Amino acid sequence: xxxxxxxxxxTTIPTIADDWNIGRFEMLRTYLAGxxxxxxxxxxxxxARDRDSGGGPDSLLSALGDSDFDAAWLFAVDVGxxxxxxxxxxxxxxxxxxxxxxxxxxxxxxxxxVCSLGGVGAAHYFHSKxxxxxxxxxxxxxxxxxxILWPNYHxxxxxxxxxxxxVGAVHPVLRTPHGPIRFLPAHPHEGAVGKxxxxxxxxxxxxxxxxxxxxxFNIAVAFEPSASGGPAIxxxxxxxxxDYNWDPSAGAPSFVSEPPGDGLAASPDAQAQIRAYAKNxxxxxxxxxxxxxxxxxxxDAELDEALEESFPASDPPAIG
Numbered sequence: 001x002x003x004x005x006x007x008x009x010x011t012t013i014p015t016i017a018d019d020w021n022i023g024r025f026e027m028l029r030t031y032l033a034g035x036x037x038x039x040x041x042x043x044x045x046x047x048a049r050d051r052d053s054g055g056g057p058d059s060l061l062s063a064l065g066d067s068d069f070d071a072a073w074l075f076a077v078d079v080g081x082x083x084x085x086x087x088x089x090x091x092x093x094x095x096x097x098x099x100x101x102x103x104x105x106x107x108x109x110x111x112x113x114v115c116s117l118g119g120v121g122a123a124h125y126f127h128s129k130x131x132x133x134x135x136x137x138x139x140x141x142x143x144x145x146x147x148i149l150w151p152n153y154h155x156x157x158x159x160x161x162x163x164x165x166x167v168g169a170v171h172p173v174l175r176t177p178h179g180p181i182r183f184l185p186a187h188p189h190e191g192a193v194g195k196x197x198x199x200x201x202x203x204x205x206x207x208x209x210x211x212x213x214x215x216x217f218n219i220a221v222a223f224e225p226s227a228s229g230g231p232a233i234x235x236x237x238x239x240x241x242x243d244y245n246w247d248p249s250a251g252a253p254s255f256v257s258e259p260p261g262d263g264l265a266a267s268p269d270a271q272a273q274i275r276a277y278a279k280n281x282x283x284x285x286x287x288x289x290x291x292x293x294x295x296x297x298x299x300d301a302e303l304d305e306a307l308e309e310s311f312p313a314s315d316p317p318a319i320g
Contacts, residue, residue: 103235159263171205
């Protein structure tokens with residue numbers, strides 16, 4: 001029996017009640033931990049934690065390269081100081097040894113401590129660090145929360161969903177047996193991601209559209225596994241995975257001022273696609289087969305069996 005893939009869900013802040021601590025991603029943790037394979041065995045063993053308190057290197061992140069985790073999901077919810085040099089070295093070593101890595105942040109400079117991460121950090125553009133190379137995109141897109149500066153793409157209200165567009169060949173994390181994933185949670189001010197210059201392992205795999213300006217922005221950048229590192233995803237906002245965005249009744253920190261929407265609650269199809277995306281990410285980052293791949297293999301096997309029944313092999317020639 002294949003062992004469950006071991007996943008780490010971790011924030012870049014210590015446990016602070018009135019902030020985006022790991023408890024605000026409990027619906028994601030519960031969902032992933034509850035997934036089973038065809039034999040009813042768990043697909044994932046999930047460890048969810050905030051970074052250590054007290055300053056200094058995080059005991060797990062700084063040693064992640066020597067851990068037995070298959071994939072790590074890093075929710076960069078800090079204001080720029082969430083990762084130490086030792087943490088970045090540990091996470092980068094983890095990916096170099098083949099571990100899967102998802103790194104997500106939010107608007108402006110939120111989560112900008114990820115800039116030092118090898119490869120994936122370069123895919124995240126901020127207001128004061130690692131600026132978007134396209135100067136035309138350095139402008140305010142969310143005009144409502146005026147204290148938040150670019151990047152801040154307005155894909156909709158928390159609690160609503162947005163329509164995303166696959167870019168190029170549909171990436172495995174966007175495939176389902178029923179077609180590509182087209183919906184993700186909305187957020188009033190998403191961050192900016194893009195393909196790092198000169199990295200041929202990376203490409204933008206999905207875009208969204210601002211409901212304010214009509215500007216198209218990047219949702220996710222995928223890094224294919226290579227000799228230099230394991231698979232990785234740079235995601236435009238951690239709000240694609242937060243409880244508040246999956247169900248606003250879960251609550252948010254007191255500094256969240258925008259009124260939530262209820263579009264996602266009214267759309268079972270969007271809810272199913274959002275969970276399918278989370279499952280696909282977890283499987284792909286851990287190097288496990290995805291549902292669409294399993295279904296394609298099953299259909300191929302059925303076709304081969306049908307062809308064999310329709311066109312049986314001819315009898316061997318008689319020996320005289």
